Amino acid sequence: MSAARKIPATVITGFLGAGKTTLIRHLMENAQGKRIALVINEFGDLGMDREILSGCGVPGCEDENIVELANGCICCTVADEFLPTMEKLVLADNPPDAIVIETSGLALPKPLVKAFQWPEIRSRVTVDGVVTLVDAHAVAAGRFADDPDAVQKLREADEALDHDNPLEEVFEDQLSCADLVILNKADLLDEAGMDVLEQDLRARLRPGVKLVPAAYGKVDPAVLLGLDAGAEDDLDTRPSHHDDADGDHDHDDFDTFVVEFGAVEDLEALEARLAAAVEDHDILRIKGFLDIPGKPARMLVQGVGPRLDRWFDRPWKAGEERKSHLVVIGLHGIDRAAVAREIREGRTAAEAQAAPLSGSAGAA
Numbered sequence: 001m002s003a004a005r006k007i008p009a010t011v012i013t014g015f016l017g018a019g020k021t022t023l024i025r026h027l028m029e030n031a032q033g034k035r036i037a038l039v040i041n042e043f044g045d046l047g048m049d050r051e052i053l054s055g056c057g058v059p060g061c062e063d064e065n066i067v068e069l070a071n072g073c074i075c076c077t078v079a080d081e082f083l084p085t086m087e088k089l090v091l092a093d094n095p096p097d098a099i100v101i102e103t104s105g106l107a108l109p110k111p112l113v114k115a116f117q118w119p120e121i122r123s124r125v126t127v128d129g130v131v132t133l134v135d136a137h138a139v140a141a142g143r144f145a146d147d148p149d150a151v152q153k154l155r156e157a158d159e160a161l162d163h164d165n166p167l168e169e170v171f172e173d174q175l176s177c178a179d180l181v182i183l184n185k186a187d188l189l190d191e192a193g194m195d196v197l198e199q200d201l202r203a204r205l206r207p208g209v210k211l212v213p214a215a216y217g218k219v220d221p222a223v224l225l226g227l228d229a230g231a232e233d234d235l236d237t238r239p240s241h242h243d244d245a246d247g248d249h250d251h252d253d254f255d256t257f258v259v260e261f262g263a264v265e266d267l268e269a270l271e272a273r274l275a276a277a278v279e280d281h282d283i284l285r286i287k288g289f290l291d292i293p294g295k296p297a298r299m300l301v302q303g304v305g306p307r308l309d310r311w312f313d314r315p316w317k318a319g320e321e322r323k324s325h326l327v328v329i330g331l332h333g334i335d336r337a338a339v340a341r342e343i344r345e346g347r348t349a350a351e352a353q354a355a356p357l358s359g360s361a362g363a364a
């Protein structure tokens with residue numbers, strides 16, 4: 001097969017909650033007849049993004065059009081999961097016009113691009129571009145930067161400590177691998193804030209990489225697709241914190257788990273408990289569904305750092321178990337039992353007294 005007929009694959013990367021799923025939904029809504037296959041690489045075997053997309057009702061987002069790679073690190077499952085998935089897509093009787101891959105918000109994109117160098121894939125697919133979404137609001141708020149005081153305290157406690165910030169590393173790897181950067185959540189920053197952010201980020205990008213501001217991932221598909229980067233052929237220009245890792249790297253910086261509970265009678269109280277849990281623990285992301293009694297639809301909950309969004313996404317299906325369950329992603333070592341208890345029951349009186357909440361939400 002000639003290079004000209006390779007299927008273009010777009011890698012959508014970006015930290016947890018930057019807006020990848022939202023952008024993909026917008027892309028599918030505006031695909032204008034282009035047949036796009038979706039591959040989703042989740043962190044942990046939880047299937048939440050697939051569930052959110054297939055529940056959004058947009059043509060092209062049906063469950064059967066989405067392939068999920070359940071292991072958060074694609075480079076470790078290349079042979080078992082990624083290659084067979086890609087082969088199935090490209091060898092189908094009616095192969096897609098384009099492939100869009102949503103990486104886990106904790107994934108390093110370079111190993112994924114590297115996987116396209118495997119001979120079985122290279123002859124049929126090319127990486128059209130790595131599109132990195134940035135949560136402009138979170139970055140401007142310094143969420144990926146080290147807290148200098150905290151680092152100093154750690155250093156004082158342990159001279160030998162090699163302090164790497166896993167958030168910063170993932171974020172920088174995603175930037176330095178980009179062919180295009182979308183500054184998403186522009187609605188949450190003013191123009192001056194966006195300008196400062198743009199200047200700061202530009203210094204961390206490869207030369208010539210464009211920054212495009214956006215709200216809710218509303219970017220013209222013509223801007224996202226057709227970058228023609230052939231990224232698998234110029235990996236050397238995309239530095240990574242893990243270049244020296246020799247394929248042997250650590251997956252243990254982050255933990256993910258599910259908290260299940262019953263129908264939610266008092267939504268405001270739950271929101272206050274979630275806000276308290278986010279403040280008390282190293283929680284990076286919360287997403288899931290709630291059973292609200294008397295409502296025919298399930299409620300989708302999206303928490304990114306301290307921000308919490310919620311809306312009804314689709315009616316419960318006939319025979320579907322109505323349940324409330326939230327996926328929590330946090331830094332490694334997070335106290336799962338304490339988080340689950342706080343979400344289900346709230347802070348204990350002693351906890352509330354020991355650390356009054358800084359936000360507007362009070363402990364429930």
Ligand SMILES: Nc1nc2c(ncn2[C@@H]2O[C@H](COP(=O)(O)OP(=O)(O)OP(=O)(O)O)[C@@H](O)[C@H]2O)c(=O)[nH]1
Nearest residue numbers: 016017018019020021022105184185215216302309
């Ligand atoms: N205000 C605002 N919220 C946004 C924007 N884009 C996405 N969101 C919200 O941010 C939350 C996370 O969006 P997602 O699209 O799920 O983010 P993601 O990058 O796919 O998240 P992970 O898969 O967990 O990494 C949701 O509540 C979205 O509605 C935006 O431009 N502005």
